[in-house]
Amino acid sequence: MTDHPAAHDVGVPYLETDLGRAVTPFSQRTTADGLRIVVEGVCPRCYGPTVTEYPYGMPGVGMKSPWPFRARAAHPAPDVLADEVHFCECGHPHPSLPPDAAFVGCGASWRLAAGAEAAADGGS
Ligand SMILES: [Zn+2]
Numbered sequence: 001m002t003d004h005p006a007a008h009d010v011g012v013p014y015l016e017t018d019l020g021r022a023v024t025p026f027s028q029r030t031t032a033d034g035l036r037i038v039v040e041g042v043c044p045r046c047y048g049p050t051v052t053e054y055p056y057g058m059p060g061v062g063m064k065s066p067w068p069f070r071a072r073a074a075h076p077a078p079d080v081l082a083d084e085v086h087f088c089e090c091g092h093p094h095p096s097l098p099p100d101a102a103f104v105g106c107g108a109s110w111r112l113a114a115g116a117e118a119a120a121d122g123g124s
């Protein structure tokens with residue numbers, strides 16, 4: 001049931017690794033000015049808190065990929081959680097962090113498993 005150690009394991013060595021679909025606590029919110037979407041969660045590898053900001057409907061701001069909702073300004077909030085690949089940005093320089101690392105963290109990347117943010121069942 002509680003498979004999420006809350007403690008940030010800062011001793012995990014840096015490794016660029018794709019975790020695939022991960023189940024980890026993640027949430028998104030829109031900033032007060034409505035210009036950005038902030039995604040907050042816990043890295044499924046090092047359990048560090050990671051926060052990423054995405055410009056809301058503003059193309060060409062250094063994004064890796066074009067926003068699918070660019071033309072849908074009236075749309076409430078895109079499902080950034082499910083659509084984006086997330087990178088660990090816990091901000092802690094993990095051991096072996098290369099100087100040219102794109103993100104300061106443990107190097108993990110992942111997509112959220114479908115419905116992960118709502119998954120709170122301890123079924124079995
Ligand atoms: Zn991490």
Ligand SMILES: [Zn+2]
Nearest residue numbers: 046048090092
């Ligand atoms: Zn970390």
